[in-house]
Every structure is written in structure tokens, then in C-alpha cells.
Amino acid sequence: MSEKTQKSDEPDITAELVITLVAEQFPRWAHLPIEPVKPSGWDNRTFHLGKDMSVRLPSAERYAAQVHTEQKWLPALAPHLSCPVPEPLAMGSPSQYYPWHWSVYRWIDGENADTLSAHDRKQFAADSAKFLTELRRIDTAGGPLAGARNFYRGAALSIYDDETRTAISRLEGTVDTDAATKLWENAVSTKWPHRPVWIHGDFSAGNLLVRGGRLTAVIDFGTLGVGDPACDLVIAWTFLDEASRKIFRTHMDPDPDTWDRARGWCLWKALITLESIEDKNNRNAAKQKRIIDDVLSDLW
Numbered sequence: 640m641s642e643k644t645q646k647s648d649e650p651d652i653t654a655e656l657v658i659t660l661v662a663e664q665f666p667r668w669a670h671l672p673i674e675p676v677k678p679s680g681w682d683n684r685t686f687h688l689g690k691d692m693s694v695r696l697p698s699a700e701r702y703a704a705q706v707h708t709e710q711k712w713l714p715a716l717a718p719h720l721s722c723p724v725p726e727p728l729a730m731g732s733p734s735q736y737y738p739w740h741w742s743v744y745r746w747i748d749g750e751n752a753d754t755l756s757a758h759d760r761k762q763f764a765a766d767s768a769k770f771l772t773e774l775r776r777i778d779t780a781g782g783p784l785a786g787a788r789n790f791y792r793g794a795a796l797s798i799y800d801d802e803t804r805t806a807i808s809r810l811e812g813t814v815d816t817d818a819a820t821k822l823w824e825n826a827v828s829t830k831w832p833h834r835p836v837w838i839h840g841d842f843s844a845g846n847l848l849v850r851g852g853r854l855t856a857v858i859d860f861g862t863l864g865v866g867d868p869a870c871d872l873v874i875a876w877t878f879l880d881e882a883s884r885k886i887f888r889t890h891m892d893p894d895p896d897t898w899d900r901a902r903g904w905c906l907w908k909a910l911i912t913l914e915s916i917e918d919k920n921n922r923n924a925a926k927q928k929r930i931i932d933d934v935l936s937d938l939w
Contacts, residue, residue, distance in 0.1 A: 649699045650698075650737060650738065652684040652696050652698060652737075654673050654674065654675055654686060656696075656736060656737060657673050657686045657688075657694050657696070658673050659736050660694075660731055660734065660736060661673065661688065661694065663734060663736070664731050664734070665729060665731070665743065668688060668689065668692070668743075671688055671689035671692075672688075673686050673687065673688055673694070674686060674687045675687075676693065678751075678845070680698075680845070680859065682697065682698060682699075682702040682705065682859070683695045683696060683697055683698060683702065683705070683859070684696050684698055687746065688743065688746075690746070691746050692728060692744065692745060692746050693743070693744045693745075693746050694731075694741065694742070694743055694744075695741065695744065696737065696739075696741040696742075697739050697740075697741065700739065702861060703739035703740065704788050705788075705789075705860075705861030705862070706730065706739070706740040706741060706742055706861075707740065708783060708788070708789075708860065708861060708863050708864075709727060709860050709861060709863070710727045710730050710742060712782070712783070712860070712863055713725055713726070713727055713860060714726070714727065716837070719773060719777045720770065720773050720774065720777075720857075721769070721770075721773060722766070722769075722770045722773075722854060722855070722856060722857055723747055723855065723857075724856065724857055724858070725744045725745070725747065725856075725858055725859075725860070726745040727743070727744055728743045728744060728745055729742070729743040730742055730743075731743070747856045748848075748855075749848025749849060749850050749855045749856050750848065750849055750850065751845055751848065751849075752844040752845075752847040752848070752849050752854070752878065753844050753845070753878075754849065756852075757880055757882075757883075758852075759849075759852035760878075760879055760880060760882075760883040761882060761883045762852055762853060763847075763849065763852070763853070763854055763883065764879055764883040764884070764886040764887035764890070765886055765887075765890055766853055766854035767842070767847065767854060767887060768886075768887050768890030768891045769890070770854065770857055771839070771842065771868070771871055771872075771891065772890075772891070774836075774838075774839065775836040775837055775868055777837050779834070779835055779836060779837055779865040782835070782837060782864065782865035783864050783865065784835070784864060784865060784866065785835075785838075785864045785866035785867075786864075788864075789861070789862035789863065789864045790840075790862060792838060792840035792841070792862045792864060792866070792870045793835070793838045793840065793865065793866025793867050793868070793870060794866055794867070795827075795830065795867070796826055796827050796867075796869070796900050796903050796904060797827045799907045800823075800827055802907070802911060803823055803906070803907045803910060803911070804820075804823070806907075806910040806911050806913075806914040807819050807820055807823070807910060809914050810910065810913060810914055813913070813928075814910070814913070814928065814931050815935060818935045819910065819931070819935065822899075822902060822903065822906055822935060823903055823906060823907075825899055826899050826900050826902060826903025826904075827903060829896035829897075829899060829900055830867075830896075831866070831867035831869065831897065835865040835867070836865060836866075836868050837863070837864075837865055838862075838863070838864055838865065838866060838868050838870060838871050839857065839860060839862070839863060839871050840860075840861070840862025840863055840864055840870065840871070841859060841861070841862045842871045842872075842873075843873075843874060843877060843878070844877070844878045845859075846858050846859040867897075867900065868897070869893075869897050869898075869900035869901040869903075869904055870901070870904045871901075872887075872891065872893065872898070872901035872904075873904050873905040873908070874887075875887050875888065875901065875905075875937075876902070876905045876930050876933045876934045876937065877905060877909075877930055884937075902934050902937065905930065905934045906931065906934050906935075909927045909930040909931045910927075912927050913927035913928065
């Protein structure tokens with residue numbers, strides 16, 4: 640059920656392709672330079688269009704529906720958020736050169752949150768909590784329910800039960816499987832008892848822009864939906880340290896069950912990622928082990 644299985648028939652998305660598409664469908668912008676943005680992302684490939692715009696193209700069919708989600712809902716959410724989000728300017732259509740819809744957005748300046756120092760992450764934690772709180776308060780009428788479209792972000796955590804238990808068994812000797820099983824079983828035993836709320840779905844450092852140590856924009860709303868907000872809390876372990884995690888939790892003030900489900904979401908993703916890495920001693924494997932250790936030891 641992994642959402643990131645590479646397929647050989649995925650299109651080769653290059654600057655040359657984007658030049659062709661822009662010239663074909665938006666000739667008024669055809670004179671503008673087009674350069675790839677690095678890092679470009681996994682679900683989408685992003686390119687700088689001129690100085691003030693960006694182009695985003697889904698990298699595979701399973702991400703194609705995200706274009707319509709962002710195009711429809713970002714303009715509706717933006718007025719209720721104090722932190723900027725992407726502004727859709729145009730939507731490209733499928734053509735002989737590329738099979739899916741794609742987007743043109745207004746460019747947002749900023750650096751990925753990965754650049755933050757440990758000291759700055761304390762303020763960042765408070766800023767992140769403020770954004771998520773504002774997002775949750777927005778009316779969800781007509782909002783897209785969690786499901787296969789957004790990889791079940793906001794749905795019941797149990798959708799990944801088999802995958803998680805398989806990963807735990809395969810990582811015997813690499814992680815504390817007893818503790819992982821206990822945490823997982825506790826997490827999947829709880830449910831969100833309230834009305835669905837808006838969720839970002841991939842609230843991670845790579846989708847958060849900063850400047851001067853502050854959160855300045857939130858991007859990549861492809862997994863946007865309405866449901867259980869626990870999945871938006873995983874940044875507490877994937878990016879925040881103990882001190883900033885405490886600030887984040889204090890500002891979010893989740894009930895204990897929601898915090899446990901958030902730990903479950905984080906554990907699931909780290910386990911399946913670690914299990915897929917052949918060299919368990921490389922840098923990415925070490926990162927996943929650190930996340931797993933943190934989430935298992937977080938008993939506060």
C-alpha cells in the first residue's frame with residue numbers, strides 16, 4: 640500500500656516539457672524563463688516561471704487529483720489563514736505532451752524549514768500550531784473527505800494496520816518491536832469523536848517556508864481534506880526536538896487519544912520507510928530510527 644512506488648511509465652518531467660506546455664496553453668507567459676526548483680518534491684515537480692510564478696506538475700497518475708483539490712480549495716481557505724498559502728493563477732490541461740492537469744501558482748519566497756536552528760524551532764513550533772489551529776476552525780462544508788485520493792490522511796489509522804504490523808515483524812532486531820506493537824495497538828484503538836476538521840495532510844518541514852526564523856508560508860496542499868487532525872501532528876517527531884515539541888503540544892493542546900494517534904501515524908511512516916531501505920546503516924535509515932526512538936519514548 641506504499642504511496643511512493645516508482646513506476647517506469649511515469650513521464651519524464653523536464654524544463655523542456657514545461658516550456659512546451661506553457662507555450663501551448665499560456666502563450667502570454669511563453670517568453671518567461673523556466674527553471675527547475677530544487678528540491679522539487681516527490682508528488683509534484685516544481686519549476687520557477689519568471690520571477691513571480693511557479694509551475695507544478697503531478698509526477699504520477701496517483702497524484703493527479705491533487706491539482707483539482709488545490710485549485711478549488713486554496714482560494715476558499717486563504718482568507719481565513721494568517722499565513723500565506725499558494726495562490727492558483729491558472730490550471731493547465733492534459734495534452735499530447737503530458738497526460739494530466741497541472742497548475743500555475745504565484746511564487747512564494749522563503750526557505751524550507753529544514754534550515755532552522757534548534758533555537759528558532761521553538762518559535763516555529765508556536766507558529767505551526769497557530770496555523771493548524773486556524774485551519775481546523777474553517778468551515779468544512781463540502782470539503783473533500785479523507786480517502787484513497789489523499790492516501791487516507793484524516794481517515795482511520797487502522798487503514799494501515801496490516802502494513803504497519805508487517806513492517807514491525809520485518810524489523811525485528813532493528814527496532815524495539817514490542818514497544819512499537821504496543822504503541823500501534825493503542826493508537827488504532829482510538830478514534831476522532833468530533834466533527835471532521837480541515838487537515839493539510841502532509842504538514843512536514845519540506846512544505847513549510849520560513850524567513851528570519853518564522854513560518855512565512857505553507858505549501859503543497861495536495862493531500863488536503865477533512866477528517867481526523869492527528870496526522871497533521873507528526874511533525875512533532877519528524878522535525879521538532881524535545882523542547883520545541885513541548886511548545887507545539889502545549890499550543891495545540893490535543894486530547895491524549897489524538898496525540899497517541901499522531902504517534903501512530905508517525906510510527907507507521909517511519910517503519911515502512913525504514914523497512915524499504917536496503918542499507919539500514921545509511922543516513923536516511925539513521926533518521927528513521929531516530930524518529931522511531933523519539934516517538935516510542937514520548938510518554939509525556
